[in-house]
Amino acid sequence: DGGITQSPKYLFRKEGQNVTLSCEQNLNHDAMYWYRQDPGQGLRLIYYSQIVNDFQKGDIAEGYSVSREKKESFPLTVTSAQKNPTAFYLCASTGGNYGYTFGSGTRLTVV
């Protein structure tokens, strides 16, 4: 779907549980990003990666972790240390022409 796929679309997390959000792209893009979106707010950067096996913290990395073992994949783990994880999570990638391609998002809810 647009070359970048996020799954699942909806995810429910219990208190104290770690959950992993998937992001896969077949655009051959080098750079990938994770953003969090809360109602009425803009996009806040969690983590980003420009190359395989390397990633950097964004503005709100606490309570999250990522890996970049393959160029196509950039999964995000929401750990139990993230106290307010309910949000809409967007993955994006870019191939150097500056424009982002976004995935369709994962809506995470704590139950």
Added chain:
Amino acid sequence: GENVEQHPSTLSVQEGDSAVIKCTYSDSASNYFPWYKQELGKRPQLIIDIRSNVGEKKDQRIAVTLNKTAKHFSLHITETQPEDSAVYFCAALTDSWGKFQFGAGTQVVVTP
């Protein structure tokens, strides 16, 4: 770091009227400014962008203007239609890693 401010936060217009959204940025090194449209529950979609060596760009009913001296850029939508109703985000490219700083978004409502 870069800071992007976006105004207004909500904008209600009559169908057929024009809508203007303004953004200001702080980092004079920023050189690329995209605009995204996000419909409810969906992904942001790039609708238009402008680079720092251009002052204005137009694509049918939408246009973007950039004033580098004043460090602000604006989105203009003419002849608005109900399907233009969405949240619009501006962004500024902050560094060579491809990181963008996003504005907080503008909820546009076009009433028939």
